[in-house]
Amino acid sequence: MCSWGHLRHSMRYDGRGALIRVTSSAAGDGARGESCWSSGMRPAYDRLATLDEVLRRAGELSPKTLVFDVEPLVADWNGGQEALDQGLRSVLARARTIPGVVVVCFATNSMRRPSAPLAGDDVRVVYLAAAGKPLRTGYYRGFPRPGVVIGDQLATDGALARRLGYAFLQYLPDLGSLPPGPRVMDWCGRLVRPLLFARATD
Numbered sequence: 001m002c003s004w005g006h007l008r009h010s011m012r013y014d015g016r017g018a019l020i021r022v023t024s025s026a027a028g029d030g031a032r033g034e035s036c037w038s039s040g041m042r043p044a045y046d047r048l049a050t051l052d053e054v055l056r057r058a059g060e061l062s063p064k065t066l067v068f069d070v071e072p073l074v075a076d077w078n079g080g081q082e083a084l085d086q087g088l089r090s091v092l093a094r095a096r097t098i099p100g101v102v103v104v105c106f107a108t109n110s111m112r113r114p115s116a117p118l119a120g121d122d123v124r125v126v127y128l129a130a131a132g133k134p135l136r137t138g139y140y141r142g143f144p145r146p147g148v149v150i151g152d153q154l155a156t157d158g159a160l161a162r163r164l165g166y167a168f169l170q171y172l173p174d175l176g177s178l179p180p181g182p183r184v185m186d187w188c189g190r191l192v193r194p195l196l197f198a199r200a201t202d
């Protein structure tokens with residue numbers, strides 16, 4: 001039986017279409033995979049604890065579009081403008097290095113915005129504030145597929161990925177560091193996850 005209740009367990013495709021359970025440390029280093037279930041046409045879903053893991057896993061999916069949630073992967077909820085600007089520059093610089101990526105989109109339901117337009121050079125960069133995830137999907141209509149949504153909330157980011165037909169990589173740092181609001185959202189997301197993605201079984 002596959003466990004979903006702990007960050008150190010995650011699901012990954014093994015490159016041959018089989019979904020495997022992977023056990024890794026909280027620091028995101030080692031990985032031990034075991035066959036769990038075959039995926040068929042089901043969208044990819046994975047839980048990852050570090051930005052390094054997220055970007056590595058995203059690269060394995062060979063996406064043309066990456067949609068990043070902003071808080072907390074790019075910037076902490078309570079960070080200031082400079083933290084947001086720096087986080088966006090940092091994540092964008094790394095996302096651009098993934099081969100084949102054409103669009104990098106940052107989407108937050110908050111009102112936060114960067115202090116200056118983001119320069120993507122060889123990739124198209126889109127920043128969406130008050131994005132209305134998961135209800136508003138029109139923003140993403142012209143983005144090339146395949147795409148990946150990366151975020152911490154199943155109820156918003158995961159649901160958006162499901163609606164777009166994108167893979168979903170759930171970024172989950174230490175749950176103890178979550179503020180009360182996102183923590184409640186995380187519990188809500190756990191409730192709706194079976195509706196969005198297949199339950200992992202033997």
Ligand SMILES: [Mg+2]
Nearest residue numbers: 069071072152
């Ligand atoms: Mg978030």
